[in-house]
Amino acid sequence: MMPPSPLPNRLPRATELAHGLIATRLGPGAIAIDATAGNGHDTVFLADRVGPDGRVHAFDIQAAAITVTRQRCESAGVADRVRLWQACHSLLGEELRQAGEATESAGAIMFNLGYLPGSDKSCLTRADTTLAALRKALDWLAPGGLLTVVAYPGHAGGDEETAAVETWSAGLDQAAFAVATYRFLNQTNPPPRLVAVERRLPDPASRTK
Template identity: 40%
Template sequence: MVSNPIRVTSLAGEFIKSVIKPGDIVVDATAGTGQDTLLLAECTGASGCVYAFDIQEEALKIIQDKLVIKGVESFVTLIHQGHETMKEVLESKGVMNNTVKAIVFNLGYLPGGDHRVATSGTTTLMALDGALKLLAPQGIITVCLYPGHSEGLRESEKVLNWCESLEKPFVAHHFQTLNRKLPPTLVIIQRMR
């Protein structure tokens, strides 16, 4: 029996684990505390390649320490840039379109960090546009949305509207708790071919 509600980040992790395998190229677009980065590194292994983006140096230092403790730092590249630069940065590193198996977004602000430093709808949509081009066939994008604060609500609405406009070969799903006001929600975007 489940004693606590299922977190959207845990649900996203289950989808990620079902898609990626050792050797895949994957991206944590908003690395934050590094939980998703670690999951990606553990799933892709030493033969894979994980790119983790964050605009806060503080977050990247926390992640680096976690990676070292787990012994996976050698196959993770930490990038001190915003997620809106993802496509250009990865292209400069030789990552081609249609080759990234999973891209993870956990929007909002760094837990325990400065809440004034947060993702925004404008940069997130830029990042998602780039992510679609990078995504491999049968790959997924996970997006955890946090509409419980004003900027998060605006960002969530922009992301959901953007998702509704997606055409083939992409399919977008939206998972949410129905009996809570403005709960965190999860979007999964699949590339079918």
């Protein structure tokens, strides 16, 4: 049985809504990708959802993030289903292929951009590698699967990166993908934004043609 939705009873933060949307579709036995493992919160969330028969591939460029994520997964008892990759997420295609994953097999893919909280703020995601990674990630997104991006326009370079993600996602073919965004409109400091991309399920009518 799927665990209950993690949404709170107030307007959720972008990160919380990402979890809530993914929880509607990611269940036991699925494959998921965390493109920015960081402190491992999203990796553990995905690993809980996919259960012992599922798999999570988690990427981070920093050794410190991989170490913290490994420890968090071990403490949560989900390390058995998590594969950690210390690599730039723009290379995720090569790593997933090496791991034997089929394209269009991931039920959920998460990007939580920016820097590792509590660490060196100079190591942060950048528009060029983020866009390269997003383009590759779409190849792994299953029909009906969801890719979420939490972007932070409030820090240096974050506005440019957020705009690049929005421009890229807004240009995706609407016959193949549904794209939506969520953000608070009345906050003084630019709040994080969620961009969600769903690969549409094939139209049943087109399958009979």
